Amino acid sequence: MRLFQVRTVEEAVTVLRRYANVARPSRVCPLAEALGLAVARDILAPEDVPGFDRSTMDGFAVRASDTFGASEGLPAYLEVVGEVRMGEAPATALSPGQACRIATGGMLPAGADAVVMVEHTETVDERTVGVTRPVAPGENTVRRGDDIRAGEVLFAAGHRLRPQDVGLLAAAGVAEVPVLAPPRVGIITTGDEIVPVEQTPGPGQVRDVNSYTNAGLVAACGGVPVRYGIVRDDFDALYTAASRALAETDMVVVSGGSSVGTRDMTARVIDALGEPGVLFHGLAVRPGKPTIGAVVAGKPVIGLPGHPVSAMVVFDLIVRPLINPGERRLAVRARVSRQLRSAPGREDYVRVRLRRENGELVAEPILGKSGLIATMARADGLAVISLDSGGVEAGECVDVLLF
Amino acid sequence: MRLFQVRTVEEAVTVLRRYANVARPSRVCPLAEALGLAVARDILAPEDVPGFDRSTMDGFAVRASDTFGASEGLPAYLEVVGEVRMGEAPATALSPGQACRIATGGMLPAGADAVVMVEHTETVDERTVGVTRPVAPGENTVRRGDDIRAGEVLFAAGHRLRPQDVGLLAAAGVAEVPVLAPPRVGIITTGDEIVPVEQTPGPGQVRDVNSYTNAGLVAACGGVPVRYGIVRDDFDALYTAASRALAETDMVVVSGGSSVGTRDMTARVIDALGEPGVLFHGLAVRPGKPTIGAVVAGKPVIGLPGHPVSAMVVFDLIVRPLINPGERRLAVRARVSRQLRSAPGREDYVRVRLRRENGELVAEPILGKSGLIATMARADGLAVISLDSGGVEAGECVDVLLF
Numbered sequence: 024m025r026l027f028q029v030r031t032v033e034e035a036v037t038v039l040r041r042y043a044n045v046a047r048p049s050r051v052c053p054l055a056e057a058l059g060l061a062v063a064r065d066i067l068a069p070e071d072v073p074g075f076d077r078s079t080m081d082g083f084a085v086r087a088s089d090t091f092g093a094s095e096g097l098p099a100y101l102e103v104v105g106e107v108r109m110g111e112a113p114a115t116a117l118s119p120g121q122a123c124r125i126a127t128g129g130m131l132p133a134g135a136d137a138v139v140m141v142e143h144t145e146t147v148d149e150r151t152v153g154v155t156r157p158v159a160p161g162e163n164t165v166r167r168g169d170d171i172r173a174g175e176v177l178f179a180a181g182h183r184l185r186p187q188d189v190g191l192l193a194a195a196g197v198a199e200v201p202v203l204a205p206p207r208v209g210i211i212t213t214g215d216e217i218v219p220v221e222q223t224p225g226p227g228q229v230r231d232v233n234s235y236t237n238a239g240l241v242a243a244c245g246g247v248p249v250r251y252g253i254v255r256d257d258f259d260a261l262y263t264a265a266s267r268a269l270a271e272t273d274m275v276v277v278s279g280g281s282s283v284g285t286r287d288m289t290a291r292v293i294d295a296l297g298e299p300g301v302l303f304h305g306l307a308v309r310p311g312k313p314t315i316g317a318v319v320a321g322k323p324v325i326g327l328p329g330h331p332v333s334a335m336v337v338f339d340l341i342v343r344p345l346i347n348p349g350e351r352r353l354a355v356r357a358r359v360s361r362q363l364r365s366a367p368g369r370e371d372y373v374r375v376r377l378r379r380e381n382g383e384l385v386a387e388p389i390l391g392k393s394g395l396i397a398t399m400a401r402a403d404g405l406a407v408i409s410l411d412s413g414g415v416e417a418g419e420c421v422d423v424l425l426f
Numbered sequence: 427m428r429l430f431q432v433r434t435v436e437e438a439v440t441v442l443r444r445y446a447n448v449a450r451p452s453r454v455c456p457l458a459e460a461l462g463l464a465v466a467r468d469i470l471a472p473e474d475v476p477g478f479d480r481s482t483m484d485g486f487a488v489r490a491s492d493t494f495g496a497s498e499g500l501p502a503y504l505e506v507v508g509e510v511r512m513g514e515a516p517a518t519a520l521s522p523g524q525a526c527r528i529a530t531g532g533m534l535p536a537g538a539d540a541v542v543m544v545e546h547t548e549t550v551d552e553r554t555v556g557v558t559r560p561v562a563p564g565e566n567t568v569r570r571g572d573d574i575r576a577g578e579v580l581f582a583a584g585h586r587l588r589p590q591d592v593g594l595l596a597a598a599g600v601a602e603v604p605v606l607a608p609p610r611v612g613i614i615t616t617g618d619e620i621v622p623v624e625q626t627p628g629p630g631q632v633r634d635v636n637s638y639t640n641a642g643l644v645a646a647c648g649g650v651p652v653r654y655g656i657v658r659d660d661f662d663a664l665y666t667a668a669s670r671a672l673a674e675t676d677m678v679v680v681s682g683g684s685s686v687g688t689r690d691m692t693a694r695v696i697d698a699l700g701e702p703g704v705l706f707h708g709l710a711v712r713p714g715k716p717t718i719g720a721v722v723a724g725k726p727v728i729g730l731p732g733h734p735v736s737a738m739v740v741f742d743l744i745v746r747p748l749i750n751p752g753e754r755r756l757a758v759r760a761r762v763s764r765q766l767r768s769a770p771g772r773e774d775y776v777r778v779r780l781r782r783e784n785g786e787l788v789a790e791p792i793l794g795k796s797g798l799i800a801t802m803a804r805a806d807g808l809a810v811i812s813l814d815s816g817g818v819e820a821g822e823c824v825d826v827l828l829f
Contacts, residue, residue, distance in 0.1 A: 110617075197623075235595075236590060353806070396590070
């Protein structure tokens, strides 16, 4: 057995990423089905958006210079030469001294460079409008390319598309998107004491929680969970299940077991799967110390603790960034409602429930032993007590990672 | 045409909820498929979890009173009478003066009331262990029912299940869950200038963005988007499409059009669909003023602005809480990097990008006209400038609703 240094979360993710190298297949997908998928390559804008100068107000398209000096007392009188119809090119160009009715979104006629809001005009007669306030060139318009410039990178390879991103691609006319197949993640639960959810546990037995939370977390990150069920605490049984999962998926997550020596056995099984094998055994994190990080043939294999809460915390810290490397995740700041102790040299992740108090965000630690899954369901996120602090006092601010 | 008061977001959601009354069908679903669905009724825990007293450490199950006064210098010597095997009931009860090897998660033998961590013991011989530190009754154990108490409400009706919630149900043995069918939301885009994404816009035309963002937002909220395509700015065409959508779905969202008079036409169409019809026309919100709120035969019908960004903001504020009424949504606090002006009597929602600076969350406003969809793709959330403020100064803190 090799000896491994205990890693921080940052070191763990870095070393796993260094060895992980899974080429996921890509395909071209209709835009309406692209939500939640990661783009396979940088997506460039094929054209300018908008493709023409548009009005952002209901009013009159004008030459701005014709309105200079206009006021309520001395309006600028312009000849109304028509109306821009929505979805059509204007019939005529504007000559000096002319104006054209236009609605929000309408195309500016040639010669016009600004729009006067209808509120700043007075109708004189059918052919004449009085402008009561001057506009600057460009005012109340968006110019061709203001929204999207042809050739600009809309999304970098790997970015996972949110609703607004799909909207941006629609605007740019990207009707078909090259996307990556979502990563398939094999899920194995080990433990002689674990029984399926449908089964009534006998004395000393507990139901399989981790298959469910891990599958749910994989799906929430945009991956496809593939379940390999409950495996006994036995080298051969675990080796067989893990080999199969490794062959069939892009990443494997093994959680449990809790019995003495099982964690070492899990590490030996993972190491036997192939090269480079186990990269670290032990995280400087509470809860989550007995975590195993490995890569086999370019695929990450993570051994999570058996305790459901520890497993969820470590999944959030280690597995999530592997499934969704492009995710931009920002901790929020909140004031802790009570003192939180920590040991230096270890990061503590404390389940907290957030609430508002006097306009501030307050993080209320949810107390409970790490095995208690109910504490996780009550939590909004994890407060981070950093490596080198001995804890935080009540009323101090902490970072909270939201679920 | 009736006259309507302009509403705040809170008033708008309240009045829509008062009239909305859609009975969604429920079904019983296997737990593995329940992620993201809303529970159809209160879910009670069928039994205590854990179902027995368990160890939370690797060590020795003991009677706590046998360890009182133990120290490094004067250990308490106990007779080792066996080992608890994982997943099995202990073979023997502990008598005074006895201890039993136990692993994390193991079932406490009768007579034991605490666990001594292995680190606080010394092995004397095969049959004797020395305890070098006393434990209190209950220490290093979880008791039957500590995690979940039989009969307690695990989730209230309407709660949408997250990964940790599915895990809690697994722990409690809820293998099948009564869930509500996700709400079906009909999506209509209107506007004579709108062309499908596949089509190259002619002069004055733009592509359909709102069908894509609205469908994506519906899906992200847990609803099922049903698209009814692009409809011309014409009373009969819109009435036909909206009637069909209303008959086939639980809620209808119409966005656009931008041309003068079209917004009034949309309101007239919605009002013609049935009772009670339009409840408000106008939101005290920027962007998003020209919003229409209606309920017809218990189903909400929302008229969103045509501008993609305004439509997304209003969707987030008005439609999201209708699709997912159980969502607990907390704004985070961030310091704004520059002054934001606002008019009193109106709520402003400013797109911001968040970043960390000196450990604090800073909200950087994304400047750009409301029609620019690119600004939405760059944003992490919306900073809220409240009704009665005239704005915020640079460096002040604001609430940010995260996307």
